[in-house]
Amino acid sequence: MKADIGTGLNRVMLTGSALLVESMKADLQQKGCHIVTEESLAGTSEKVDVVIETITQNTEEKKRVLQDIESKVEAETLILSSCISISITETASFLSHPERVIGIGLFGPWSELSFIEAAAALQTESVYKEQAAAFFEMIGKEVEWVEDEAGFVFPRILSLIINEAAYALGEGAASAEDIDMAMKKGTNYPFGPLEWADKIGIDEVYAVLRGLYQNLGEERYRPAPLLRKMVHAGWIGHKSRRGFYERG
């Protein structure tokens, strides 16, 4: 039974952030997946086994893209959606067949993610959870199943740490370099929070915070003014050459 699921899940359709899609594509091909594009799908009877959708910053766009995909794939196709800023249950509600949606928490470059947080929506049927588990195993990603909430666990906690660092920097409490040094040497963090934000993308961190703020409605999730302005200025870290630090 399991082998059937495993062998039947290698035609993957990717959509969303171009950067993430590119890095996922190469990796998934290496793991034996066949990447189906929207173009190759049009007018043929080609089947898609798994859709991975990674739009995190614009809920309207996410909704539109998911509905568009739903019109192109079969009603039973598993949909993995990167849901760091809204709940999976809300994401599933965009679809006429919400029972096949599984949320994943992608935060940081795909190549560095050997471990994925996943969660089912309230509407998800258990067979899709099994399919998703088999798919993660096939592509060599360890998975931790948590309950559905915007931001999952790691994106939520790290974004709040980064937010606090941005508040401290914005208030002139310390320099970016001293903040990063303090967190690495004073409490053993693998990276300083601000350099970490540059690496992940300040737009992604902002998306998590805004999502938590909107969904949970608590003051504690309010993005730091500095973060908000940096996103508007396009200073989003390594992707843009400028973030908390400037690059070459």
Place this chain on the structure above:
Amino acid sequence: MDGYNEEVHCPFCESDDVTLMSLFGSAQLVRQFYCNKCKSAFEFIKWTEHSQGEEEVSKVANHRNEAGVVGSGTMGAGIAQVLAVCGYNVILFDVKEEIVSSSITGIHRRLDRLSEKNKLTVEQAELAKKRLRPVTALSEMKNCQFVIEAAPEKIEIKKEIFMELDKHCIEEAILATNTSSFSVTEIGSITKRPEKVAGLHFFNPVPLMPLVEVIKGERTSGNTMRKLTELGREIGKIPVSCSDTPGFIVNRIARPFYNEALKIRNERTASAEQIDRIMKKAGGFKMGPFELQDLIGIDINFSTTVSVHEGFYGDSRFRPNYSQQRKVQAGQLGRKSGRGFYSYES
């Protein structure tokens, strides 16, 4: 070996009652002495290459410096140990003689362990021991260049200590507090030298943790900040500067690591074990938030959160979680009590 047996006098008090503690170097011959009379450490450096001249070129490194440490608990003892190893003559204060001498005994034991592990030579350890002097009166700190206060976290106690130090210490002395929860500005304002008062926040265990936060009160001078930053480097720490804000850098920015993890667990989004696993595997943290609370002590962690929350006048970003308070109330404080978020009973 010529010049070895010459009579050596202490450059400070001229006494010849000096002990040779160590001797090393090849291009230069360095001899470290301890004066038994005035309790100073000093060194003579002699060039061994003839072309470099015969004269002793350096009389003293800045080993005359006396530094005071107020409070001989875990933090105070750690700070005193680090200062002594790095060449300061340390005056360690506590209210009762038995308290301060038992603290000194503890430092001696740790120094011995360091030399057993070859982290220090036997001579370095012995010299460091000689540099520690226990006192029970703050007036003994009058000649200190620096005094670091590491007394219990009670504002009345700290204010009293700073008033005393201000009265006794030489004008140029810098008075630093190791407080983690009070305003450096408030403590400085009790003295007549607020420009020479700053925070010097060490992390536990002091000899091992590489960071020190140097905190600038509203009235702390740039010169005081520079001198404390230099002192931090001199004793082998990495100094970072921070203005006088609640929790400074580390205790403030690390709050969500624990506090949001507690909230996620409390809302049943994930269990403590899962959160620990995720933060280690997805985030690369060495320990998860619950393992780390168990190690630090849940009570300590809770009181830090309470103090930062109060410092920010109840900003909800720092609101403590009642589930953490329940652990404290239940006496389940982590490893030290055999049980916290995990059980350590065998």
